[in-house]
Amino acid sequence: MDLMDMLNESADYIRxxxxxxxxxxAIVLGSGLGDMADEIEDAIAIDYHDIPHFPVSTxxxxxxxxxxxxxxxxxxxxxxxxxxxxxxxxxAEVVYPVRVMKVMGIDSLFxxxxxxxxxxxxxxxxxxxxxxxxxxxxxxxxxGANPDALGPRFFDMTRAYDKALIETTExxxxxxxxxxxxxxxxxxxGPAFETPAEIGFARIAGADAVGMSTVPEAIAASHMGMHxxxxxxxxxxxxxxxxxxxxxxxVLETGERVKKDFSALVRGVIKAWPVFF
Numbered sequence: 330m331d332l333m334d335m336l337n338e339s340a341d342y343i344r345x346x347x348x349x350x351x352x353x354x355a356i357v358l359g360s361g362l363g364d365m366a367d368e369i370e371d372a373i374a375i376d377y378h379d380i381p382h383f384p385v386s387t388x389x390x391x392x393x394x395x396x397x398x399x400x401x402x403x404x405x406x407x408x409x410x411x412x413x414x415x416x417x418x419x420x421a422e423v424v425y426p427v428r429v430m431k432v433m434g435i436d437s438l439f440x441x442x443x444x445x446x447x448x449x450x451x452x453x454x455x456x457x458x459x460x461x462x463x464x465x466x467x468x469x470x471x472x473g474a475n476p477d478a479l480g481p482r483f484f485d486m487t488r489a490y491d492k493a494l495i496e497t498t499e500x501x502x503x504x505x506x507x508x509x510x511x512x513x514x515x516x517x518x519g520p521a522f523e524t525p526a527e528i529g530f531a532r533i534a535g536a537d538a539v540g541m542s543t544v545p546e547a548i549a550a551s552h553m554g555m556h557x558x559x560x561x562x563x564x565x566x567x568x569x570x571x572x573x574x575x576x577x578x579x580v581l582e583t584g585e586r587v588k589k590d591f592s593a594l595v596r597g598v599i600k601a602w603p604v605f606f
Contacts, residue, residue, distance in 0.1 A: 401596050428479060
């Protein structure tokens with residue numbers, strides 16, 4: 330089946346369950362951050378496995394469903410769990426939901442993730458606005474035939490993360506008294522955590538945080554002209570900084586510890602989301 334036909338079939342199914350009212354913002358919740366979706370009002374939940382052509386989440390901490398409803402005066406679509414390259418999905422499959430969002434007429438994307446902290450001056454539990462990213466992995470979600478209906482073959486990534494949304498987030502964080510960071514996120518494929526040598530390389534390359542998601546989605550969103558904001562929850566110091574092993578349970582535990590600040594920030598940003606989008 331043609332990609333656009335698949336995307337339209339997925340979009341039609343979601344509309345059949347959630348209605349045709351405009352969705353202002355799509356939110357992708359990362360590991361340990363999924364409880365935010367429980368705050369959505371008048372919510373309709375749709376399991377991924379019910380949506381035609383959708384992948385299915387396999388990672389602990391990812392519930393694997395869309396939640397559509399109202400949050401701070403906006404109609405939102407929330408991914409309670411995402412897809413990763415390390416699960417065996419292709420890059421194109423990883424970004425399939427973001428493409429469905431665009432086909433549904435959604436122009437704004439709020440990406441969140443749990444990340445390892447590379448910057449030695451920061452701490453686990455800090456929240457970081459993604460101002461840019463580094464991807465040294467050869468594969469790309471745009472490799473292969475270009476779907477012209479979604480965007481051009483070659484496209485600009487200078488402002489993959491929207492300047493106005495970054496400024497809005499900084500303002501909201503200051504109002505809430507949250508000491509938010511701003512930095513560069515570097516993609517690794519996982520599922521193994523990075524080695525100390527790889528973290529040293531990431532720091533030399535200019536990264537402040539590392540993780541296994543977000544970048545493919547940001548690339549696909551840029552291709553389609555979506556306004557994108559990214560926030561990382563820095564759940565642990567990356568490999569080699571502290572003399573201790575890394576594990577996924579720490580990621581989930583830190584997400585639980587910071588969820589009050591994370592929830593307040595997300596709600597504040599959604600409430601103030603620029604209307605000119």
